[in-house]
Amino acid sequence: MDDIGGHDILGNPVSARAPMAMLAELTHRCPLACPYCSNPVELTRVNSELSAAEWADVFQQAAAMGVLQVHLSGGEPASRRDLAEIAASARDAGLYVNLITSGIGLTQARLRDLDAAGVEHIQLSLQGIDAEMADWIGGYTGSFARKMQVAEWIGEIGFPLTLNAVVHRQNLDRLPEMIDLAERLGCRRIEVATVQFHGWADLNRRPLMPTLEQAAEARKVVNEARLRLRGRMVIDYVPADHHATFPKSCMGGWASTGINIAPDGTVLPCHAAQTIQSLEFDNIRARSLAEIWYNGRAFNAFRGTAWLPEPCASCDRREIDYGGCRCQAMALAGDPTATDPVCSRSPLNPVLKAQAQQDAVSEDVALVYRRMPKETRA
Amino acid sequence: MTAPSLPDDCVPYLPRGVRLHDDKVRGIRVLLAPERAISLDPVGDAILSELDGARTLGDLIAELAARYQAPAEQVGQDMREFLTGLIDRRMVFLRESGARGA
Ligand code: SF4
Ligand code: SF4
Numbered sequence: 001m002d003d004i005g006g007h008d009i010l011g012n013p014v015s016a017r018a019p020m021a022m023l024a025e026l027t028h029r030c031p032l033a034c035p036y037c038s039n040p041v042e043l044t045r046v047n048s049e050l051s052a053a054e055w056a057d058v059f060q061q062a063a064a065m066g067v068l069q070v071h072l073s074g075g076e077p078a079s080r081r082d083l084a085e086i087a088a089s090a091r092d093a094g095l096y097v098n099l100i101t102s103g104i105g106l107t108q109a110r111l112r113d114l115d116a117a118g119v120e121h122i123q124l125s126l127q128g129i130d131a132e133m134a135d136w137i138g139g140y141t142g143s144f145a146r147k148m149q150v151a152e153w154i155g156e157i158g159f160p161l162t163l164n165a166v167v168h169r170q171n172l173d174r175l176p177e178m179i180d181l182a183e184r185l186g187c188r189r190i191e192v193a194t195v196q197f198h199g200w201a202d203l204n205r206r207p208l209m210p211t212l213e214q215a216a217e218a219r220k221v222v223n224e225a226r227l228r229l230r231g232r233m234v235i236d237y238v239p240a241d242h243h244a245t246f247p248k249s250c251m252g253g254w255a256s257t258g259i260n261i262a263p264d265g266t267v268l269p270c271h272a273a274q275t276i277q278s279l280e281f282d283n284i285r286a287r288s289l290a291e292i293w294y295n296g297r298a299f300n301a302f303r304g305t306a307w308l309p310e311p312c313a314s315c316d317r318r319e320i321d322y323g324g325c326r327c328q329a330m331a332l333a334g335d336p337t338a339t340d341p342v343c344s345r346s347p348l349n350p351v352l353k354a355q356a357q358q359d360a361v362s363e364d365v366a367l368v369y370r371r372m373p374k375e376t377r378a
Numbered sequence: 379m380t381a382p383s384l385p386d387d388c389v390p391y392l393p394r395g396v397r398l399h400d401d402k403v404r405g406i407r408v409l410l411a412p413e414r415a416i417s418l419d420p421v422g423d424a425i426l427s428e429l430d431g432a433r434t435l436g437d438l439i440a441e442l443a444a445r446y447q448a449p450a451e452q453v454g455q456d457m458r459e460f461l462t463g464l465i466d467r468r469m470v471f472l473r474e475s476g477a478r479g480a
Contacts, residue, residue: 020415098412120395120412160393234466
């Protein structure tokens with residue numbers, strides 16, 4: 001596990017420690033069409049997806065490198081018929097297996113198979129608090145009723161459950177009801193994450209950007225609920241970036257803890273990394289995971305802090321947030337090496353804040369839904 | 379921080395979805411839970427390794443105090459503090475003495 005390494009984007013030597021977690025995007029297929037989906041706008045087609053055997057090999061490599069937890073995700077992982085087989089191979093490799101799902105496509109029988117396969121925890125996404133909101137946001141009639149049914153089955157089998165509520169201007173006012181729902185469903189945790197405005201969400205900034213008042217109210221609701229529910233339910237809250245003074249930390253630094261594998265085997269430092277088109281990403285079909293993690297150019301590109309430009313280079317927060325999110329810098333500044341424009345010290349920040357405020361007062365409610373390119377089904 | 383007030387006759391246990399793991403790559407013991415991996419020091423590991431869902435907190439305190447030849451009062455305080463932190467994070471569950479079942 002000794003530090004091995006290459007060079008960052010400016011040629012400074014960098015090193016890396018063993019990775020802790022893996023996000024395995026098993027497919028980009030999904031029956032829902034959420035307008036803030038974190039998948040890239042260019043979705044992977046079915047026929048280039050890794051096979052179950054290839055995933056099994058990835059998990060063995062990951063565990064041998066020190067990965068402890070794998071998050072089976074998508075798209076909708078249940079869109080893969082071999083999901084239970086894939087989950088079992090992850091558990092065989094010794095990984096902690098978490099399933100991230102919308103619930104659509106899961107039946108009671110499939111959930112029992114996943115139980116037998118060793119899935120240890122389920123995260124169920126929540127688009128809204130009732131059918132009207134959830135089916136509209138997900139672009140799928142009947143999704144809410146289906147999801148509630150799945151939640152019940154999950155409870156019956158006894159999987160620990162986290163509700164993942166993605167919040168934005170259209171549903172943030174109903175946060176208290178979301179927390180109540182999580183409690184009623186017997187969740188151990190609820191994750192309340194404000195939409196991150198990259199990728200698909202960036203196309204929907206006007207209908208989805210929360211107002212400052214909403215963000216302040218949400219903070220109050222969360223604080224109050226944390227006190228009330230202490231010891232019963234944990235609340236993780238990710239506030240809106242655009243309202244903050246400083247950016248969120250890039251996950252302990254770029255490529256420091258997690259590996260993301262796209263459906264076709266592309267190995268990424270994070271789910272949004274492909275938006276940085278100047279980086280080239282390796283594929284697990286061509287190189288070993290360890291080689292990619294320690295020596296891959298994309299992984300080394302922004303490791304450490306030596307590459308940081310001003311104002312980050314002389315900022316006392318650089319070891320806290322690592323200059324913020326590279327993908328956001330790409331999206332908002334057009335430059336992946338820039339200070340995250342969400343930071344109040346970025347020269348671009350005033351423009352960004354003004355734009356966010358303008359988006360937040362927009363009356364626009366027309367959503368651009370996530371869509372797969374047309375293809376013949378495998 | 380409220381003072382930990384776990385009664386002696388409660389039975390702490392690791393619920394489904396929370397488990398101890400030997401991290402051979404890093405040479406440490408970790409507690410794996412939803413979205414969390416916590417590296418354990420030898421004391422934390424010793425405490426959590428004893429949780430069998432049957433013995434009461436009082437039993438466990440006595441057991442560890444004897445094993446490490448430490449005053450039961452001190453061991454009890456350390457254990458209560460450690461476990462309360464994990465209970466708040468939903469990584470350790472409690473059941474009243476006697477009752478079984480997950
Ligand atoms: S670059 Fe952005 S999206 Fe990627 S890990 Fe860092 S903070 Fe997350
Ligand atoms: S200037 Fe850079 S390091 Fe400082 S707070 Fe902003 S993003 Fe973080």
